Structures are given as C-alpha cells and as structure tokens.
Amino acid sequence: MSNVLDLRSVDRRYGELTIFESLDLTLGRGEAAALLGPSGSGKSSLLHIAGLLERSSGGEVLIEGKNTSKLSDRQRTAIRRSRIGFVYQFHHLLPEFTALKNVMIPMLIAGHTEKAAKNRATELLERLGLGERLTHQPAQLSGGEKQRVAIARALINKPALLLADEPTGNLDQTTSSRVFDLFLSLVQDEGVAMIMATHDVTLAEKLPRILSISDRRLIG
C-alpha cells in the first residue's frame, strides 16, 4: 500500500532566499509526527506544500502514491478537498452558522446528503465532548470549544492526511493540553496520518515521531 505522503527532494525558495532544500519525507497510513523548528524555519511552508495549498520551488509531492507536482490547480484542489484536512491556530469558523453546520459544510460541499453530514458531524462533536453545544454559534463557545469544532470540521470527510499548524497554540496551557489529548485520541481512532507543526516540545513528545527543520534541512 502506498504512503499517505511522500516528499521527494522538495525545496522552498523565495527569490534568492532558500527556506529549505532537498527535503525528503514519507508518512505512512495513520502515522503521526510533530514538526518542530524555530520561527521562520519553514514549518508552515512545509505544511502548505504537503497540503497542496502551495507548489514547491522544486521536487515532488505524492499524495497516496499520486504525483501531484504535474497536476493542474483544479486537480490538486480536488485531491486537497477529498483527502486532506487542515487545523489552524485560529479556528476560522463561520460566525453565522451553528457548530453543527460549520462541521457539516465540507461534507455537503463534497456532495453528501444533509442527513449523512448531520450524523457524521454529530458523532464527531459528541466524541469531542460537544454533544451539548451542537446548536451554539461560534460567539457562544469558549476558545477550546471553538477549536474542537474546527478539529471536527477538519476530520469530517475522513481525510487520509491531517495537517495541523499549532492547533492548540491559541489556548491557555490547561485548555491546550485537554484539547490536544482529545484531538490526538480522535486522530488515532480515525486512523488519519498527521503532521503537526508546533513550538511546544511537551506536546510534540506525545507524538510517536518528531521531525524538525534545522539549517534548511529536515531531521527525524
């Protein structure tokens, strides 16, 4: 079975500036890795390239064995929507919709029925301890609750790959640790491969694999 993600000799350059180069990485099904590195080392850039939000300056990106580097933007978007989920430091929920609807939307866009989307969204939100918050709007939720809704939204379409950029970085330490543990157990239950960029070494050490970017190279 193919890897979920293969990066082959991937570079990121901005003009004369090289952020990283010749970066190789494989991530198998259900494998979770933390990505450490100083500010500006290219952690977010790496997630954007792996998530097909940006093209690399050189090298190849394979998702589930498919080389995406030569695909059109439209084809890359189709893979991203169906196979990749994102969680960011800020939740980016739509303020006018309930928690339930925010989670359902990607599944509705993917063409599933209202009923199927509602069932799956309810199940995910319940597993994240938000069964009593389904009809709340984002303004009626705490920071940790909003972030849990964003996690459910990222997982609703059963992605093969989840890319998380400081997913609990905006929360106080106690909430961050609680939300992170829920997040990790759900990621493991769903069998999704994940890369999580973080500055928090304590959170990184909870993951089975630690990667870091240092001197423009990937280690680990």
Ligand SMILES: Nc1ncnc2c1ncn2[C@@H]1O[C@H](COP(=O)(O)OP(=O)(O)OP(=O)(O)O)[C@@H](O)[C@H]1O
């Ligand atoms: N469009 C751009 N043009 C030029 N340089 C850029 C551009 N986007 C990002 N950079 C530079 O690329 C480097 C890597 O940025 P990136 O956001 O990936 O780092 P990071 O490791 O995620 O940092 P942080 O931990 O602070 O979030 C930074 O030095 C940034 O200034």
